[in-house]
Amino acid sequence: MSTPDVRMSPTAAVGLVASREISTRVKSKAYRASTVVMLLLIVVGIVLIKLISGGNDADSTVGYTSATAPLAAPLKAGGQAVDEKIDTVQVADEAAGRAKLADGSLDALLTGDGKSVHVQVKKDLDGKLANVLQLVSQQVAVNQQVTALGGNPARFQAAIASAKFVEDPPLEEPYDYNGQQLVLGIVAGILIYMSLLLNGQSVAQGVVEEKTSRVVELLLSTIKPWQLMAGKVLGIGLVGLIQMVVIGAGGVITGLATGVLTISVSAAVGTVVWLIVWYLLGFFMYSIVFAALGALVSRQEDVAGATMPALMLVMVGYIVGISVLPSDPGNTFAEVLSVIPVFSPTLMPMRLAMGGVPVWEAVVSVGLVVLLIPGLVWFAARIYRNAVMRTGAKVKLRDALRAA
Amino acid sequence: MTGLEIDGISKRYGDVVALREMTFDVRPGELFGFVGSNGAGKTTTMRIALGVLSADAGEVRYDGVPVTHETRRHIGYMPEERGLYPKMKVAEQLTYLARLHGMPAADARASVGKWIERLGVAGRRDDEVQKLSLGNQQRVQLAAALVHEPRILVLDEPFSGLDPVAVDVMSQVLKEKAADGVPVVFSSHQLDLVERLCDRVGIVRSGQMVARGTVGELRAGGAVRLRVDVPGAADGWADGLPGVKVLGRTGPVTELELGEGADDQAVLKAALATGPVREFAREQPSLTELFRSVVTTEEVAA
Numbered sequence: 205m206s207t208p209d210v211r212m213s214p215t216a217a218v219g220l221v222a223s224r225e226i227s228t229r230v231k232s233k234a235y236r237a238s239t240v241v242m243l244l245l246i247v248v249g250i251v252l253i254k255l256i257s258g259g260n261d262a263d264s265t266v267g268y269t270s271a272t273a274p275l276a277a278p279l280k281a282g283g284q285a286v287d288e289k290i291d292t293v294q295v296a297d298e299a300a301g302r303a304k305l306a307d308g309s310l311d312a313l314l315t316g317d318g319k320s321v322h323v324q325v326k327k328d329l330d331g332k333l334a335n336v337l338q339l340v341s342q343q344v345a346v347n348q349q350v351t352a353l354g355g356n357p358a359r360f361q362a363a364i365a366s367a368k369f370v371e372d373p374p375l376e377e378p379y380d381y382n383g384q385q386l387v388l389g390i391v392a393g394i395l396i397y398m399s400l401l402l403n404g405q406s407v408a409q410g411v412v413e414e415k416t417s418r419v420v421e422l423l424l425s426t427i428k429p430w431q432l433m434a435g436k437v438l439g440i441g442l443v444g445l446i447q448m449v450v451i452g453a454g455g456v457i458t459g460l461a462t463g464v465l466t467i468s469v470s471a472a473v474g475t476v477v478w479l480i481v482w483y484l485l486g487f488f489m490y491s492i493v494f495a496a497l498g499a500l501v502s503r504q505e506d507v508a509g510a511t512m513p514a515l516m517l518v519m520v521g522y523i524v525g526i527s528v529l530p531s532d533p534g535n536t537f538a539e540v541l542s543v544i545p546v547f548s549p550t551l552m553p554m555r556l557a558m559g560g561v562p563v564w565e566a567v568v569s570v571g572l573v574v575l576l577i578p579g580l581v582w583f584a585a586r587i588y589r590n591a592v593m594r595t596g597a598k599v600k601l602r603d604a605l606r607a608a
Numbered sequence: 609m610t611g612l613e614i615d616g617i618s619k620r621y622g623d624v625v626a627l628r629e630m631t632f633d634v635r636p637g638e639l640f641g642f643v644g645s646n647g648a649g650k651t652t653t654m655r656i657a658l659g660v661l662s663a664d665a666g667e668v669r670y671d672g673v674p675v676t677h678e679t680r681r682h683i684g685y686m687p688e689e690r691g692l693y694p695k696m697k698v699a700e701q702l703t704y705l706a707r708l709h710g711m712p713a714a715d716a717r718a719s720v721g722k723w724i725e726r727l728g729v730a731g732r733r734d735d736e737v738q739k740l741s742l743g744n745q746q747r748v749q750l751a752a753a754l755v756h757e758p759r760i761l762v763l764d765e766p767f768s769g770l771d772p773v774a775v776d777v778m779s780q781v782l783k784e785k786a787a788d789g790v791p792v793v794f795s796s797h798q799l800d801l802v803e804r805l806c807d808r809v810g811i812v813r814s815g816q817m818v819a820r821g822t823v824g825e826l827r828a829g830g831a832v833r834l835r836v837d838v839p840g841a842a843d844g845w846a847d848g849l850p851g852v853k854v855l856g857r858t859g860p861v862t863e864l865e866l867g868e869g870a871d872d873q874a875v876l877k878a879a880l881a882t883g884p885v886r887e888f889a890r891e892q893p894s895l896t897e898l899f900r901s902v903v904t905t906e907e908v909a910a
Binding site: 220224413417422423428 | 655658659660677678681683687689690691692693694695704705707708709752
């Protein structure tokens, strides 16, 4: 009788389990559909932002007649001062201008003789444009007064424009949060939260599936419990990572290509890299806990209840982040939480995307999670080993930990 | 060469003793039948042999050496709790299981083809397991135990849920495996099947092996019964014969049990003294009767 060589390294065993997880998941319609839907949501979202905010390059277009032509330049300049891009277009006469107002190609029309500011719109005057017009009309009034007093309005305006105060260096350098980076941070937070939730639950459900179908007994007669658990976590983690990279890269590329995202390419890539690092850290930290908690129950219906304690921690981090950080990126409470391992996977990537995180905080938070993982592996493997063969009622956590 | 040895295995769950010094061996090329009532400890013994459970004491050896994780990859196991991935395709699943047992990918695929053909599920190779009938799922489960060409077979209730055709295929496969020199141990409640197939039988009760040997040896160990057809005899004709116990009489037939020191020739003489004897038969108990007597008498004694 031949003696086949059945030696298998732990790595080979883990790899075999992981590759089954990957092929099962990648082949599943649910996975493909969810990846495509999430990618589409992000790409479509960015394109929509582009269409709404930047479909027309200017924020508003104002028409002027030959009589009101002198007002066009001050209007443009005034717009620049308040961050409102105003385009000016000359029209033949007021009647032609009104026609353009009616068809929507003009937002406002400067009428009258140009001695004072008269404006006409189709329905409502835009608030920002109104502010600019107010500035221009004040300027016109000042110019008229200067001329009446015998001065030169041009020189007067030049003198006014060149007057600037000088700011001495501040005692503490504040971080200048960029609006786009804040949005990026929010998106990073949502992505990582969803990934942890979906993939973490997948791990717990996978464990319960093996328990419910009893296939676990056959598996454990060939490989060790930790190998089965590690293979599952690695496989699902990799599949989740592919999803994350596709969505993250798709979003950033679309953003940069459409010009919606105006931050530097290196900052954008940095955000994606941090997102991946934190996804991996968060996923491994939470999924091994999910695997252990999943092993305690025998029915899919009980998975949600069993994994609730760990889910709560993910949710707390996310909720604090999403509700506090966008309005107050430097919030001390969020800053402290973002270094604590259980909350850092959701909070830290948001803060990193928003910017202004001291290097030491980034390093310490990563280090703490890395240190915590071996402990969690030990803890989870113990629970898993003791609980995974016990079907029926939910195994108490205390029993699972105590049994040898 | 010694086969699979279960040596003094004990296991407790809290205050409940599941196994007490369970000991037996299965020699290479031998079919060993493992019988006992529900909860007697058969499944626990097999789980410990497979390393799925750990024992409190005792040792499982193969070929004289304690069984390790490597050795266990040579075991074909059919758990009592049948289980396969419900959403995985038959061939894919079997290939995966063969590879988990250390078989190279190409060999695994070839072996899967061979076994699903043999067990009559080749036509369902690309169907999800959950779409198969219960009987066909059983066949796939059996294929899972055989696909990696095991050198030891441990099967928990392999015949339960099988149709008669599948039972025949299964019996044939087990006999072939044994003929190849594989030690085969299986548990079953179908005692007639055990009696027909097995070289040796072990009867287990309350976590202990209470009887063990060939079916012939076990029968010989049981009390001998006599069936005597004496139409002319009066009631009580056999009373007073040394070591003889009258079990009962139905019409002309009297059933007797011979105790220690009893002489069947003395019984025959007594019977002839009453008139003609139409039948005088020495009856060996069937495995079912043996099983019943072993299990019930011990339970009374306990």
